[in-house]
Amino acid sequence: MRTKAITRLLFTLAILMWLALVFTDLSISFSISNGLRPEIATWVPKVILNIYIVLLFYYYRFKIERDESLNFIDLLWRVFATGLIATVLSLVIRFLEYLIGGTKLTSHFLYQEFTYLINLGLMVSVLLCAFMAWKRLILYQKSKWLIRLWIAFEYGMMISLIYNSFSFPFVARYYEFILGAFVLVGLVLSGNMKWVAYLNFRQKWTGLLLLLLTIFYLFYIFLTSGSIINSLGDQHTVGIDHTYHIFILSLMIFVSIYSIFSFLVILFNLPTTSVFEQKLEEVVNFQRISQSIQTEQNEESVYNILLETSVSTVFADAGWLEITGDREQHRVYTYEITDKEASDIIEHLAKRNVRGLLEQNQDKTRNLSKHLATLKGSRFRSILAYPIYVKGENIGTLALLKELPEGFNKEMNKIVSTFANQAGISIENFRLMEEALQNERYKEELKIAKTVQKSLLPQVLEQGQDFEVAAFSESADEVGGDYYDTLKINDHQTALIIADVSGKGTTAAFHMSQMKGIFHSLAQGCIDPNEFMLRANQALIHCLERGSFISAIFFLIDSQQKLVKYARAGHCPILYYNKTEDRAFYLKDKGVALGMVRNKSYQDFIQQKEFTYKPGDVMLMFTDGITEAKNQRNEQFGNDRLAEVLYDVKTESPRKIQERLISRLYEFSGTDNIDDDYTTLIVRFKN
Amino acid sequence: MIHIKRLQEDGADVLALVGEIDASSSIDLDLAIARSVGEGFTKILIDCSALEYISSAGLGVFMSYIEECKEKNISMVLFGMNKNVANTFEILGLNELLQITATKAEAKQKL
Numbered sequence: 001m002r003t004k005a006i007t008r009l010l011f012t013l014a015i016l017m018w019l020a021l022v023f024t025d026l027s028i029s030f031s032i033s034n035g036l037r038p039e040i041a042t043w044v045p046k047v048i049l050n051i052y053i054v055l056l057f058y059y060y061r062f063k064i065e066r067d068e069s070l071n072f073i074d075l076l077w078r079v080f081a082t083g084l085i086a087t088v089l090s091l092v093i094r095f096l097e098y099l100i101g102g103t104k105l106t107s108h109f110l111y112q113e114f115t116y117l118i119n120l121g122l123m124v125s126v127l128l129c130a131f132m133a134w135k136r137l138i139l140y141q142k143s144k145w146l147i148r149l150w151i152a153f154e155y156g157m158m159i160s161l162i163y164n165s166f167s168f169p170f171v172a173r174y175y176e177f178i179l180g181a182f183v184l185v186g187l188v189l190s191g192n193m194k195w196v197a198y199l200n201f202r203q204k205w206t207g208l209l210l211l212l213l214t215i216f217y218l219f220y221i222f223l224t225s226g227s228i229i230n231s232l233g234d235q236h237t238v239g240i241d242h243t244y245h246i247f248i249l250s251l252m253i254f255v256s257i258y259s260i261f262s263f264l265v266i267l268f269n270l271p272t273t274s275v276f277e278q279k280l281e282e283v284v285n286f287q288r289i290s291q292s293i294q295t296e297q298n299e300e301s302v303y304n305i306l307l308e309t310s311v312s313t314v315f316a317d318a319g320w321l322e323i324t325g326d327r328e329q330h331r332v333y334t335y336e337i338t339d340k341e342a343s344d345i346i347e348h349l350a351k352r353n354v355r356g357l358l359e360q361n362q363d364k365t366r367n368l369s370k371h372l373a374t375l376k377g378s379r380f381r382s383i384l385a386y387p388i389y390v391k392g393e394n395i396g397t398l399a400l401l402k403e404l405p406e407g408f409n410k411e412m413n414k415i416v417s418t419f420a421n422q423a424g425i426s427i428e429n430f431r432l433m434e435e436a437l438q439n440e441r442y443k444e445e446l447k448i449a450k451t452v453q454k455s456l457l458p459q460v461l462e463q464g465q466d467f468e469v470a471a472f473s474e475s476a477d478e479v480g481g482d483y484y485d486t487l488k489i490n491d492h493q494t495a496l497i498i499a500d501v502s503g504k505g506t507t508a509a510f511h512m513s514q515m516k517g518i519f520h521s522l523a524q525g526c527i528d529p530n531e532f533m534l535r536a537n538q539a540l541i542h543c544l545e546r547g548s549f550i551s552a553i554f555f556l557i558d559s560q561q562k563l564v565k566y567a568r569a570g571h572c573p574i575l576y577y578n579k580t581e582d583r584a585f586y587l588k589d590k591g592v593a594l595g596m597v598r599n600k601s602y603q604d605f606i607q608q609k610e611f612t613y614k615p616g617d618v619m620l621m622f623t624d625g626i627t628e629a630k631n632q633r634n635e636q637f638g639n640d641r642l643a644e645v646l647y648d649v650k651t652e653s654p655r656k657i658q659e660r661l662i663s664r665l666y667e668f669s670g671t672d673n674i675d676d677d678y679t680t681l682i683v684r685f686k687n
Numbered sequence: 688m689i690h691i692k693r694l695q696e697d698g699a700d701v702l703a704l705v706g707e708i709d710a711s712s713s714i715d716l717d718l719a720i721a722r723s724v725g726e727g728f729t730k731i732l733i734d735c736s737a738l739e740y741i742s743s744a745g746l747g748v749f750m751s752y753i754e755e756c757k758e759k760n761i762s763m764v765l766f767g768m769n770k771n772v773a774n775t776f777e778i779l780g781l782n783e784l785l786q787i788t789a790t791k792a793e794a795k796q797k798l
Contacts, residue, residue, distance in 0.1 A: 502743040502744065503744060504710070547717075547744075548747060549743075549750060551778075551779060569780070570778060570779035570781075572778055573778065590783065591780050592779070596750050596780070596781070597784065598754065605783050636771065
């Protein structure tokens with residue numbers, strides 16, 4: 001809004017200045033011709049002209065230089081339009097003159113002076129408009145050096161205005177020198193024609209036309225102004241004369257040179273436009289392929305984009321993309337060719353025993369055109385094939401076809417092979433991303449499994465009349481399959497279990513939940529331990545996959561008889577502290593893990609044992625994570641150390657025993673990071 | 688990491704296990720035994736003298752071949768285990784199900 005007001009103000013002021021110029025100039029001329037002493041100083045019109053120039057300069061600066069929305073053709077159009085208006089106005093005056101005929105008025109020098117001023121005003125306007133437009137064009141791709149030169153040029157011209165206003169005598173002899181310097185700088189600046197390259201074919205034609213007409217207008221205006229000055233001749237004693245005005249002259253020369261240069265450069269660039277456009281399209285296509293990974297949701301669109309862009313870039317008549325990799329689903333994408341035609345060509349080449357061509361393990365682009373010549377009934381005479389690699393593995397072939405013989409040149413070959421490479425990278429990236437997503441999903445799954453596993457372990461353990469129980473379970477990053485539980489069968493009988501499911505992750509958690517189900521359903525009925533194991537095995541063999549098993553110990557503690565019955569199925573042996581003997585030892589027994597023997601003969605591999613306990617005895621059950629924990633010297637914690645620990649803390653409560661054991665374990669391994677699952681179940685008998 | 692060396696001796700396929708068998712390397716063990724069985728060997732010797740550690744997944748591999756060996760009348764004997772490894776087999780009760788001997792000579796006799 002503000003700029004608009006300023007441009008309007010500048011324009012109005014410029015017109016007012018021009019009117020002032022006319023008034024002062026004519027009055028001076030009139031006075032002199034009548035032999036009177038003019039009331040206005042002779043330098044006043046010159047200053048007013050220069051103010052007019054400055055005002056217009058800033059007017060166009062706001063109008064053209066600051067308007068970001070103008071493109072190259074718009075700029076040329078602005079100059080053309082301004083030139084057109086100026087020419088039309090100038091012609092209208094001539095026409096009026098012609099209508100009036102050679103009267104006294106038209107030959108009167110004051111009238112001629114007046115028309116000269118009109119033409120001068122119009123010419124300055126057109127020149128400044130062109131100057132600003134050319135400035136935009138020249139500075140389209142700017143360097144520091146170019147900007148400096150331009151600023152020097154512009155300021156130099158401005159300073160010359162002051163010089164013109166007062167015509168200092170001491171610089172008069174440098175007149176040619178200064179003008180020459182401006183022309184030279186103008187010439188150097190005119191070498192900047194980079195914008196031409198960005199015009200497309202149509203724009204270039206439009207530009208040529210606009211520039212031609214602009215040049216025509218410019219010369220018409222120059223000639224008109226020049227001829228009026230000449231006809232004024234001697235009468236033009238004191239008035240304004242642009243032919244001695246450095247600013248206007250330099251401007252005329254610069255604007256004309258740049259217009260002619262631009263015209264010629266565009267003209268000579270016309271034939272190569274298509275090449276430039278093609279290059280630009282290649283870049284855009286290349287970007288499309290590399291960006292397809294971010295925008296496209298599947299590999300198929302990457303393949304389609306590759307095929308489409310390759311065909312359009314090398315002006316192929318048809319093409320296909322065959323995905324044949326070992327791990328890929330066989331697919332053929334075609335473009336302007338039927339599947340049958342494509343398969344005919346593939347077959348033909350295979351029949352001709354063309355080695356390593358349209359099949360796997362070719363490692364470079366091949367021109368197969370010579371083999372195509374022998375295929376009857378095919379419209380294609382040129383063919384190029386490109387391998388596509390993903391992670392160093394050839395997954396397919398891109399083939400491009402032309403109806404012309406020798407239709408592909410080296411350049412095209414290079415470009416498409418780059419495309420093929422980029423497509424390979426895009427697909428690779430795409431797959432990596434998929435994998436990352438899969439991993440993320442897997443992690444999420446593990447989290448769920450871990451929560452499930454945690455929830456399967458009992459919150460509270462059943463304490464017996466004459467024993468205390470404590471348990472501890474910690475699992476590493478992955479989900480483990482350690483399980484323990486207790487169940488009170490009646491007043492004096494309690495069932496206990498500790499189990500370790502082989503494997504990790506969701507399946508382990510799943511098997512653990514099965515084990516929990518088995519324990520809670522079987523233990524209810526006061527079952528004998530070996531019977532428990534037999535039934536559990538029978539139940540588990542139907543759901544444990546090949547190679548998976550569960551190790552477990554099942555206890556039945558009878559507080560009345562002070563008797564423990566148990567069966568160990570492949571689990572770590574029980575560590576027992578016998579208070580009477582005051583020693584800790586491992587109970588000897590035999591038993592195969594659940595799921596290992598998948599028939600009724602399992603009863604031969606499981607053993608039920610029993611012993612009576614005394615107050616102060618301690619029973620410690622654990623999983624192999626404890627004994628297999630390693631220290632920095634790669635030594636295992638081992639059974640002996642475990643027995644020692646128990647012996648040291650034999651009089652403590654189960655909770656304390658467990659705490660001491662774990663702290664000793666961390667001490668031993670020298671780190672807080674466990675890389676296995678630790679589980680202990682401790683029972684201490686009391687009175 | 689496990690490295691499996693394979694050679695044939697007196698009509699028996701001998702697989703020497705060198706290193707440790709954990710969840711990931713148990714796949715290699717499985718493949719090696721599967722190949723041996725697939726090639727029709729009826730006598731398979733597993734040399735465990737350089738086996739330093741075996742996890743439950745590795746034990747699972749041996750376990751999974753017990754029935755197949757019985758069906759196809761293949762005799763598979765493991766020998767030369769160190770104390771730790773032997774202990775792991777014993778705890779699980781696999782020593783009841785598999786033929787395990789101390790030396791290679793004993794193992795050959797069992798074939």
